[in-house]
Amino acid sequence: MVHIRFEGRSVDVAERQLGIVTGMNDVAVKEQVARHLDVNNDRLSAYIVDRRPSGDLIVRPEAVYG
Template structure:
């Protein structure tokens, strides 16, 4: 029998040329937090104003993980 190891939910972001995997607990937010709350906490963590994340989209995954990425622009 294989034991399944449960990992704490993470937020993944690529920002300013760097990638970060941040435990949601470090941000004091959860997967059900609003986009505004997540961007506010993430701005504090990255030491930038939250409005720098204004055009970023938050993808919520079934695992509880989050991906924060620039909004896709087509055309």
């Protein structure tokens, strides 16, 4: 499962639906997510791909604390 947090929205999408396969790097994952969201790749350039121990992915903005 891929959990996407984008512009105040949260959505869960199956990897298969996004075209994400095991071993894809972060850039390729963000390209597939951008395609799914119908936005330019650069809109996700500052986003983080958080790989959970369960195998799930979270694509989210970089958290800034302080």
